[in-house]
Amino acid sequence: MSAPVNPPPRLLMGPGPINADPRVLRAMSAQLVGQYDPAMTAYMTETMALYREVFRTANEQTFLVDGTSRAGIEAALVSLLEPGDRVLVPVFGRFGHLLVEIAERCGAEVHTVDVPWGEVVEPEQVEAAVAAVRPKVVAVVQGDTSTTMCQPLADLGEICRRHDALLYCDATASLGGNPFEADAWGLDVATAGLQKCLGGPSGSAPITISDRAVALIEGRKHVEAGIREEQDAARGTRIASNYLDLAQVMDYWGPRRLNHHTEATTMLYGARECARLLVEEGLEAAVARHALHGRAMLEGVRGLGLTVFGDVAHKMHNVVAVEIPDGVDGDATRGALLEDFGIEIGTSFGPLHGRVWRIGTMGHNARRDAVLTTLAALEQVLRAAGAPVTAGGGVGAAREVYA
Amino acid sequence: MSAPVNPPPRLLMGPGPINADPRVLRAMSAQLVGQYDPAMTAYMTETMALYREVFRTANEQTFLVDGTSRAGIEAALVSLLEPGDRVLVPVFGRFGHLLVEIAERCGAEVHTVDVPWGEVVEPEQVEAAVAAVRPKVVAVVQGDTSTTMCQPLADLGEICRRHDALLYCDATASLGGNPFEADAWGLDVATAGLQKCLGGPSGSAPITISDRAVALIEGRKHVEAGIREEQDAARGTRIASNYLDLAQVMDYWGPRRLNHHTEATTMLYGARECARLLVEEGLEAAVARHALHGRAMLEGVRGLGLTVFGDVAHKMHNVVAVEIPDGVDGDATRGALLEDFGIEIGTSFGPLHGRVWRIGTMGHNARRDAVLTTLAALEQVLRAAGAPVTAGGGVGAAREVYA
Structure with missing residues (x-):
């Protein structure tokens, strides 16, 4: 017989998932209510309002997709795209490839703008490609953890x-x-997940949809048989997924409360608490906290004598990629960090596999004690692996950032 | 500012979701570990073994889809079906319509065998239709909560x-x-969800896949760009969903641990505990418990003078549909039950909307105290609504079942 769940204590300092904020786990231990209970529909409505603050939007259609962040991506693309539609994807890491992959499975004609891993895409490159391709949708990742880059978005809209x-x-x-x-x-x-800077577990995907995107999606609404009413004449090309059909999911979250899936209540409790934490702290304060601890980690790894990968000017606040020193076995060293210190840092994908570690400072773990503990432990495992490290250099450099 | 989650106390006696077993909620409050942490991969492997016991199968490919039960259905159908494939769906309630709907969105040519709501389909009807249609897949619901019917499956395989x-x-x-x-x-x-007899929250969909279905799905494997290796030549027609692509999800749960989504760790903790509860109790004992309390509820509502809907010989153990007495406002009476007693029972869909209530006895709530409390409260609200009820008739009849 298996034992009750009792995970070992870990400090998760990889590119996500990270440790959930204890408040989120407490919220998720609350008992269930029925899916149309007034308490539940009130929680749904509050969750919509909270994520409007998180996404900085007035979009009425702001809610949760019941799946991991990848379900949110696919819900957005499958609801927007019809077979044959043109899509443009700026690709600067693995998650750009994922957008290509998902758009292709929607039957779209996908075009890309590619830059080397470790860089971001210039607005001029995007504009030239948009002018040439004339896409229905431009799909872009903001922060790609595979490279740590944060794509500037301000000009793209x-x-x-x-x-x-x-x-x-x-x-x-x-x-x-x-x-x-x-x-x-x-x-x-825009879509997201809880397991990064939001400080929750994977399994719920917040989404926000502008009025013009809503109009497009509503133009493809086919309410399913069994609950369809007279007013529900089918419109446009049917969305290829039922589960991720945002036209129906909007009717479930909206005033009509039209039955679709059974809301994942415990995940909703968690997603709601993630947003409450952020809104309580203030979005600007949360970003500043990530900037501070991200800078401390960046200077800390440099203080240990390590080289940072990629264009640091465009690095996300919450993750840094560090080149594995020559002669050091990257996976064995990560294993030692986990085994001896209970600290997890990340490996990497594709062209960076075996070349860099990825170290995160996000959500609940964007904290001074988490940063300093990680740097102190990293110094020890690097020394044990025979890498040249500056004694105290990591913690010292981070402390200077905090001073 | 919204308040911390603090749901009102409810006894959920509808067709699901029902109250989660407190052990499941405690398991879900455990802290996260990384997705490739040895503790996490061990939990995943244990979860596979536990669900083999729950599904009564030796299928290696037995795991969780990260979404609600509807995500599990769609994962199965979109991974099996290619556009133009023929599917046969026996329809005896709303969830048969859902299978039709999802199969249609997969581009399949869907045929149905239809029987009136409240009946099940005879094997001979299925065989005649299979012989005529020659489908690639027969897709059937076992228990359709919209009608409470439990379709016999023993002959269909x-x-x-x-x-x-x-x-x-x-x-x-x-x-x-x-x-x-x-x-x-x-x-x-076969696919399922946690929010019915398994005693957990919605949001995770256990699935099991036979070797011949695995062979078909593996024959359509297209590993996504960004993590694809030389051995991963594309095969067959690409599955139309990335998120619900079981070929890739199997590689994520399997020994290769090929990155796909980020596992919804908290939901996995919950799903694992749901299965542990069932396996500890014993599957036969759990079914017998549902049979006992379902019979007590059935005789109880009859003892109150209410009429049961549908072919009782084929009723699921865990839910009963009760005709709303003439002159009683179904929704107002359900509202009084919730308001005055904190007890939820279910409304209904389609042709039964406004005609029947659905009362569940499942999972953690398949208990004597839950049955008797519900019957006692139902007597009070029916009397207040002006319906003729036998004083003590519901609780008395249920007690006789328990005696």
């Missing part, structure tokens, strides 16, 4: 409107830890 | 094998509370 394209953004890795302005930047759809 | 069709079953509403035998009945794919 205006470019898209000028060329009559919709702008979708995957903000999973960045939201809450880096500036994000859904409305000011002219984003049409 | 053999029929499907004889006609070279795969058999998919949605066991969301029935699993754990009614006999279910994935292997003995020759099921190829």
Whole structure:
């Protein structure tokens, strides 16, 4: 017989998931209510309002998709895209490839703007490609943890409107830890997850949808048989997914409360608490906290004599990629850090696999004690692995940032 | 500012979700670990083994889909079906319509066998339709909460094998509370959810897949760009969803641990504890418990003078549909039950809307005190609504079942 769940104590300092804020776990231990209980519908409505603050938007259609962040991405793309539609994806890391992959599975004709891993895409490159491709949707990742880069978005909304394209953004890795302005930047759809700067577990995907994207999605509404009423004449091309059909999910969260899935109540409790934490702290304060602890970690790893990967000017606040020193076995050293200190840092994907570690400072773990403890332990495992390290150099450099 | 989550006390006696077992909520309050932490991969492997016991199968490919039960259904159908494939769906309630709806969105050519709500489908009807349609997949609901019916499945696997069709079953509403035998009945794919007899919250969908269904799905594997390796040549027609692509999800749960979504750790802790509870109790004992309390509720509502809807010989153990007495406002009476007693019972869909209430006895709430309390309260609200009720008749009849 298996034993009760009793995970070992870990300090999760990788690119996410990170330790959940204890307040989020406490919220998730609350008992369930029925899906149309007045208490439940009130929690749903409050959650919509809270995520409007998190996304910095007035969009009425702001709610949760019941799945991991990837479910949110697919819900957005499958609800916007019809077979044959053109999509433009700026690719600067693994999660750009994911947007390509998902858009292709929607039957879209996908075009990319590619830059080397470790860089971001210039607005001029995007505009030239938009003018050439004339896409229905531009789909872009804000923060790509595979490279740590944070794509500037402020100019893209205006470019898209000028060329009559919709702008979708995957903000999973960045939201809450880096500036994000859904409305000011002219984003049409943005999605996220809880397991990064929001300090919760994976499994719920906040989403916000502009009125013009809502109009497009509503134009494809096919209410399912069994609950369809006379007013529900089918419109446009049916969305290829039922589960991720945002037209129906909006009717479930909206005043009509039209039955769709059974809301994942415990995940909703958690998502709601993640947003409450951020709103209580203040979005600007949360971003400043991520900036501070991210800078401390950056200077700390440099203080240990390590080299940082990528264009640091465009690095997300909440994660840094560190080149594995010559002669050091990256996975064995990560293993020692986990085994001896209970600290997890991340490996990497694709062209960076075996070349860099990724170290996060996000959500509940964007904290001084988490940063200093990680740097102190990293010094020890690097020394044990035979790498040249400056004694006290990591903690010392981080302390200077905090001073 | 919104307040911390603090749901009102409710006894959830509808068709689900029901109150989560407190052990499940405690498991879900455990702190996270990294997605490739040895503790996490061990939990994943244990969860696979536990759900093999729950589904009564030796299928290696038994795991969780990260979404509600509907995500599990769609994962199964979108991974099995290609555009133009023929599917046969026996429809005996709302969730049969849902299978039709999802299969249609997969581009399948969908045929149905329809019976009136309140009945089940005879194996001979299924066989005749299979012979005529020659479907690739027969997709059937075991327990349809919209009508309370439990479709006999024991003969369908053999029929499907004889006609070279795969058999998919949605066991969301029935699993754990009614006999279910994935292997003995020759099921190829079965999916479920936690929010019914398993005693957990919605948000995770256990699935099991037979070797012949695995072979079909593996024949459509397209590992996504960014993590694809040389061995990963694309095969067959690409599955139309990335998130619900079981070929990739199997590689994530399997020994290769190929990155896909970020596992919803807290939901996994909950799903694991749901299965531990069932396996500890014993599957036969759990089914017998649901049979006992379901019979007590059935005789109880009859003892109150109410009429039961549908073919009681084929009723699921865990839910009963009760005709709303003439002159009684169904929704107002349900509201009084919630307001005055904190007890929720269910409304209904489609042709039964406004005609019946649905009362559940499942999971953690398949208990004597929950049954008797519900019957006592129902007597009071019916009397207040002016319906003729036998004083003490409900509790008395249920007590006789327990005696």
